[in-house]
Amino acid sequence: MNRTHTNGEFRIKHVSQTVTIIGWVAKRRNFGSIVFMDIRDRTGIVQCVFNEALSEKVKDVRNEYVLEIKGTVVERKDKNPKLPTGEVEIIVEEVTIINTAATTPIIVADETDALEDTRLRFRYLDLRRPLMQKKLMQRHAITKAMRNFLDDEGFIEVETPLLTKSTPEGSREYLVPSRVHAGEFYALAQSPQIFKQMLMIAGFERYYQVARCFRDEDLRADRQLDFTQVDIEASFLSEVEFQTIMENMMVNVFKNVMGRDLPVPFRRIPFEEAMNRYGVDKPDIRYGLHLNDVTHLFSASEFKVFSSVIETRGSIKALVIPDYASITRKEIDALTDLAKKYGAKGLVVVKLVNGVIEGPAAKFLSESEKAALIGQLSLSENDLVLMVADAWEKACIAAGALRTYFRDTLKLVREDQFEFAWVVDFPLFEHDAEEDRLIARHHPFTRPKEEDAHLLDSDPLSVKACAYDLVLNGFEVAGGSLRIYDQQMQSKLFSLIGFSEEQIEKRFGFFVDAFKYGTPPHGGIAFGLDRLAMILTNSESLRDVIAFPKNASARCPLTDAPTPVETKQLDELHLTVVK
RNA sequence: GGUCCAGUGGUGUAGUGGUUAACAUGCCUCCCUGUCACGGAGGAGAUCGCGGGUUCGAUCCCCGUCUGGACCGCCA
Numbered sequence: 001m002n003r004t005h006t007n008g009e010f011r012i013k014h015v016s017q018t019v020t021i022i023g024w025v026a027k028r029r030n031f032g033s034i035v036f037m038d039i040r041d042r043t044g045i046v047q048c049v050f051n052e053a054l055s056e057k058v059k060d061v062r063n064e065y066v067l068e069i070k071g072t073v074v075e076r077k078d079k080n081p082k083l084p085t086g087e088v089e090i091i092v093e094e095v096t097i098i099n100t101a102a103t104t105p106i107i108v109a110d111e112t113d114a115l116e117d118t119r120l121r122f123r124y125l126d127l128r129r130p131l132m133q134k135k136l137m138q139r140h141a142i143t144k145a146m147r148n149f150l151d152d153e154g155f156i157e158v159e160t161p162l163l164t165k166s167t168p169e170g171s172r173e174y175l176v177p178s179r180v181h182a183g184e185f186y187a188l189a190q191s192p193q194i195f196k197q198m199l200m201i202a203g204f205e206r207y208y209q210v211a212r213c214f215r216d217e218d219l220r221a222d223r224q225l226d227f228t229q230v231d232i233e234a235s236f237l238s239e240v241e242f243q244t245i246m247e248n249m250m251v252n253v254f255k256n257v258m259g260r261d262l263p264v265p266f267r268r269i270p271f272e273e274a275m276n277r278y279g280v281d282k283p284d285i286r287y288g289l290h291l292n293d294v295t296h297l298f299s300a301s302e303f304k305v306f307s308s309v310i311e312t313r314g315s316i317k318a319l320v321i322p323d324y325a326s327i328t329r330k331e332i333d334a335l336t337d338l339a340k341k342y343g344a345k346g347l348v349v350v351k352l353v354n355g356v357i358e359g360p361a362a363k364f365l366s367e368s369e370k371a372a373l374i375g376q377l378s379l380s381e382n383d384l385v386l387m388v389a390d391a392w393e394k395a396c397i398a399a400g401a402l403r404t405y406f407r408d409t410l411k412l413v414r415e416d417q418f419e420f421a422w423v424v425d426f427p428l429f430e431h432d433a434e435e436d437r438l439i440a441r442h443h444p445f446t447r448p449k450e451e452d453a454h455l456l457d458s459d460p461l462s463v464k465a466c467a468y469d470l471v472l473n474g475f476e477v478a479g480g481s482l483r484i485y486d487q488q489m490q491s492k493l494f495s496l497i498g499f500s501e502e503q504i505e506k507r508f509g510f511f512v513d514a515f516k517y518g519t520p521p522h523g524g525i526a527f528g529l530d531r532l533a534m535i536l537t538n539s540e541s542l543r544d545v546i547a548f549p550k551n552a553s554a555r556c557p558l559t560d561a562p563t564p565v566e567t568k569q570l571d572e573l574h575l576t577v578v579k
Numbered sequence: 580g581g582u583c584c585a586g587u588g589g590u591g592u593a594g595u596g597g598u599u600a601a602c603a604u605g606c607c608u609c610c611c612u613g614u615c616a617c618g619g620a621g622g623a624g625a626u627c628g629c630g631g632g633u634u635c636g637a638u639c640c641c642c643g644u645c646u647g648g649a650c651c652g653c654c655a
Binding site: 027029030031032033034035036038047049051052055062063076077078080082083086103104105106107109111112113114115116117118167169170171172190191193215216217218220221223341342343439440441442443444445446497551552553557 | 582589590591592603604605606610611612613614615616617618646647648649650651652653654655
């Protein structure tokens with residue numbers, strides 16, 4: 001078609017040019033013998049004026065019709081400062097109605113009134129909204145900045161299979177029945193992990209992939225079934241060397257996408273410190289309100305809640321909320337429920353009023369304990385103290401949830417604040433209570449810290465891993481590790497997490513074999529692209545930066561997937577559905 | 580698997596154990612030459628998610644169910 005300009009580009013310099021544009025009718029304002037229409041394309045909106053001669057021709061034009069318009073750009077009498085193109089308008093000389101449109105179920109504008117479910121059912125209309133177009137374009141800009149950076153750093157993009165082998169460790173997989181091999185299944189890739197390590201063994205040295213991954217787990221605002229990782233792996237780099245490249249990539253993204261300079265290096269926070277100070281392994285470091293450990297103050301406590309925790313070598317974590325002593329009973333109950341939701345048994349609440357420790361739990365504390373508490377926490381008048389007593393990790397997590405609650409309630413952060421941190425020195429293992437065995441905290445290919453390797457048999461839970469997460473504003477935006485490159489060590493790890501020789505051979509035999517042939521030291525990371533885009537666009541949900549997302553109950557409201565299939569299809573796949 | 584919240588014209592909400600279910604917006608008709616969330620006049624549009632129960636009477640109360648959302652578990 002003969003379009004000469006895009007709609008968002010018109011400025012005063014275009015005045016008196018004859019132009020042809022195409023676009024959707026965003027808004028029509030009819031005055032009888034003069035009609036104004038806002039014509040929208042992906043670049044913006046420009047106002048077009050239909051004078052008396054043409055007003056009859058566009059009498060039936062409605063919102064979302066597609067028009068081709070030829071006209072002359074003129075300076076406006078009444079300018080609209082709200083619109084980038086608001087200094088000019090187009091006096092229409094010719095108009096072609098390219099297509100009509102039914103009345104849309106949602107208002108196609110930034111301020112739509114539709115609920116998300118309706119928006120998702122008519123996603124193609126929802127995505128016409130400038131706000132949504134901007135978000136997807138920003139996402140594109142993020143991906144592009146990462147690609148450009150990685151290309152410049154000598155990383156090459158390699159595609160790995162989506163249909164792959166089931167390795168039932170970690171998240172639940174989507175299984176895909178094989179038609180050719182009756183009773184056998186592929187799994188959709190949870191991540192390209194094993195393949196990217198094979199690429200290192202193959203000698204590519206630096207790899208990346210914008211990779212789709214699939215996990216059959218319950219969804220959240222920041223979790224989807226199929227999602228995108230920018231998956232990266234490199235050989236011959238130390239932990240810090242690799243992290244530095246990744247930091248520079250984020251610097252590049254922020255520069256290109258938001259025009260902002262990020263200070264580097266990012267803060268490095270050991271896992272244990274993150275838990276102790278922030279109560280979470282993905283701390284939001286934009287604000288203070290750190291947790292305090294007060295366990296040692298109560299070593300001789302007669303308060304049962306505390307003494308029983310001390311006996312079992314648990315921890316007591318305290319959070320001080322300055323000048324919050326006037327808290328209502330109702331809010332205390334809500335905070336207690338919140339702590340309980342995260343596994344705490346309860347919440348111990350005291351406050352400093354008139355220089356004295358008061359509150360529901362004050363009577364259980366001795367005078368010396370109260371004094372110690374005031375000193376240790378440097379309490380000021382009207383401070384509120386929330387304490388959680390439990391096993392160390394549980395106490396941290398519950399107190400951390402309270403910290404997050406006050407971030408939001410007291411509005412302690414601004415939405416244009418972005419602070420990265422590395423969380424490092426994760427434990428290699430954690431104990432799985434359900435199966436009573438060790439499981440890999442990151443994944444079973446993670447390299448133990450060299451200095452801890454001697455503890456693998458005697459005290460495996462205290463072994464730290466060469467694993468690191470990149471955290472932004474309280475979200476994990478990337479996670480990675482240096483990998484094991486020694487065949488013996490890899491076998492050792494598999495056996496420590498309870499795999500028999502036979503299981504190792506069956507599940508990972510091909511992988512362990514590959515290690516025999518000169519495996520380079522290597523490591524990598526995977527960025528959650530959706531999550532990164534969500535944070536950078538200040539979106540509430542991952543769904544806002546994914547064109548066609550699933551809803552919270554794992555359904556696609558647009559296509560209605562998943563749906564039942566024909567018996568014939570099932571037969572071909574050698575499947576029977578049992579109700 | 581669990582907890583909590585919501586479901587009322589196209590869209591988003593209000594509301595009530597009892598007369599014609601209210602408001603905004605959108606839609607339709609008419610009027611209008613400077614609007615930009617244009618304005619004005621009129622109009623159409625809802626079995627109040629579904630099933631059962633309580634009741635003389637249920638959109639409202641109760642039970643179940645479905646759908647949607649937030650979170651916990653889960654997410655190597």
